[in-house]
Amino acid sequence: MENKAKEKGTAQLTINGKTIDLPILGGTVGPDVIDIRTLYKNAGVFTFDPGFTSTASCESQITYIDGGEGTLLYRGYPIDQLADNASFVEVAYLLLNGELPTAQQLEDFDWTIRRHTMLHDQIDQFFRGFRRDAHPMAIMVGTVGALAAFYHDSTDVNDPEARMISAHRMIAKMPTIAARAYKYSVGQPFISPRNDLDYASNFLRMCFAVPAEDYEPSPTLARAMDKIFTLHADHEQNASTSTVRLAGSSGANPFACIAAGIASLWGPAHGGANEAALNMLREIGSVDQIPEYVKRAKDKDDPFRLMGFGHRVYKNYDPRAKVMRETCHAVLDELGVKNDPLLAVAMELEKIALEDDYFVEKKLYPNIDFYSGITLKAMGFPTEMFTVLFALARTTGWIAQWSEMIEDPSQKIGRPRQVFTGDTARDYVPITKR
Numbered sequence: 297m298e299n300k301a302k303e304k305g306t307a308q309l310t311i312n313g314k315t316i317d318l319p320i321l322g323g324t325v326g327p328d329v330i331d332i333r334t335l336y337k338n339a340g341v342f343t344f345d346p347g348f349t350s351t352a353s354c355e356s357q358i359t360y361i362d363g364g365e366g367t368l369l370y371r372g373y374p375i376d377q378l379a380d381n382a383s384f385v386e387v388a389y390l391l392l393n394g395e396l397p398t399a400q401q402l403e404d405f406d407w408t409i410r411r412h413t414m415l416h417d418q419i420d421q422f423f424r425g426f427r428r429d430a431h432p433m434a435i436m437v438g439t440v441g442a443l444a445a446f447y448h449d450s451t452d453v454n455d456p457e458a459r460m461i462s463a464h465r466m467i468a469k470m471p472t473i474a475a476r477a478y479k480y481s482v483g484q485p486f487i488s489p490r491n492d493l494d495y496a497s498n499f500l501r502m503c504f505a506v507p508a509e510d511y512e513p514s515p516t517l518a519r520a521m522d523k524i525f526t527l528h529a530d531h532e533q534n535a536s537t538s539t540v541r542l543a544g545s546s547g548a549n550p551f552a553c554i555a556a557g558i559a560s561l562w563g564p565a566h567g568g569a570n571e572a573a574l575n576m577l578r579e580i581g582s583v584d585q586i587p588e589y590v591k592r593a594k595d596k597d598d599p600f601r602l603m604g605f606g607h608r609v610y611k612n613y614d615p616r617a618k619v620m621r622e623t624c625h626a627v628l629d630e631l632g633v634k635n636d637p638l639l640a641v642a643m644e645l646e647k648i649a650l651e652d653d654y655f656v657e658k659k660l661y662p663n664i665d666f667y668s669g670i671t672l673k674a675m676g677f678p679t680e681m682f683t684v685l686f687a688l689a690r691t692t693g694w695i696a697q698w699s700e701m702i703e704d705p706s707q708k709i710g711r712p713r714q715v716f717t718g719d720t721a722r723d724y725v726p727i728t729k730r
């Protein structure tokens with residue numbers, strides 16, 4: 297990747313009686329940044345930004361979010377246009393390569409992905425080492441991390457060809473791994489991928505077919521699954537993507553980096569929110585219980601949060617949530633579960649939260665996780681699988697961001713500093729004198 301941020305002026309910082317100039321850099325859209333790479337050398341101080349709420353960690357050309365407007369662009373294309381018009385494989389090509397594919401490029405890429413969906417036969421033995429009741433995210437973290445033990449011929453991060461093969465392998469094999477994690481948890485035999493099926497249909501069949509009876513998803517469900525993958529594919533420098541970049545900055549192999557991203561995504565404040573949101577709706581149980589839970593969410597002394605609400609960046613409606621809401625209704629209509637009690641609670645909770653002063657003032661809107669859980673439950677996935685599906689889709693974004701980081705001429709190993717408030721040097725005290 298060629299660095300494209302341009303100098304737009306200079307910021308001056310006066311500290312400890314010394315004034316230093318810091319370049320101001322600007323991108324194609326979004327806030328300018330103050331380049332502080334020389335700050336410690338020239339002023340002997342660090343910046344302090346826990347949670348990185350005001351810190352740009354890298355230059356990127358992949359995804360852009362306008363949190364105030366509630367817009368999300370993948371390589372410049374609005375998420376709703378991609379979700380409505382493109383397939384997930386087409387979006388994966390766009391995220392990896394920067395441009396929408398021609399018909400021939402898409403055919404070739406799709407052919408390649410379909411022929412990387414199988415797993416090394418030994419990996420099926422690997423799965424059998426887990427307990428049947430293991431959380432599928434634990435299985436996914438372990439299995440993806442172990443891929444380097446099976447595909448060590450594409451782990452040379454400095455070889456563009458190896459990076460491309462790893463990217464294809466990760467995108468193609470995550471559905472097979474995710475489906476196996478599900479099948480293993482329900483005690484059913486693994487179903488092999490088929491090259492004649494599209495990405496989403498292949499995944500749904502690997503999840504829901506059994507040797508005794510095949511499974512062919514309806515076009516509506518396959519399209520819904522495909523859209524859900526597109527909505528979850530990438531999202532700037534979120535916690536899990538930043539984890540992948542930091543792991544990759546040391547030169548770690550791509551499988552290890554993606555496993556690190558999966559581990560970070562698992563948290564309920566991040567990708568685990570779809571599982572947590574559905575569990576919350578179940579806990580609320582009925583519409584008349586909602587006021588009590590909204591009261592708890594506002595109480596600073598109560599750790600309860602409305603899962604599926606709020607976002608570090610979006611201070612407007614998450615544009616993915618809008619598409620997710622439409623997809624949710626399409627799936628529920630298709631499956632004839634229009635009267636899902638959890639959906640009734642979700643719709644009423646959304647209505648109340650969008651009118652409540654606390655949520656309005658704090659700009660806490662429903663995010664993508666609010667509706668994805670209800671949709672995936674209706675499609676037959678157990679709650680524990682929701683974050684696995686998020687990780688399946690986000691693997692494409694992680695791989696695209698990891699590749700961009702490797703190709704960034706300015707990238708170096710990530711090594712944040714700290715403000716130390718612990719004990720200064722002191723001598724050891726023998727145990728007899730403590």
Ligand code: SDX
Nearest residue numbers: 531534565566567569593601602603604605606607608658
């Ligand atoms: C994802 O980063 C990404 O892009 C993530 C993601 C992606 O695609 O990668 O979009 C996926 O992780 C979506 C978010 C899923 N998480 C949840 O739904 C969990 C519930 N949400 C909260 O945990 C929270 O909103 C976060 C973690 C998402 C954001 O946390 P922040 O950055 O601390 O939120 P904030 O600074 O905007 O909070 C403002 C205020 C705070 O109160 P004050 O300290 O100002 O008094 O709102 C409060 C927060 O305490 N608040 C909530 C709340 N979320 C924030 N209060 C009640 N319920 C909530 N859900």
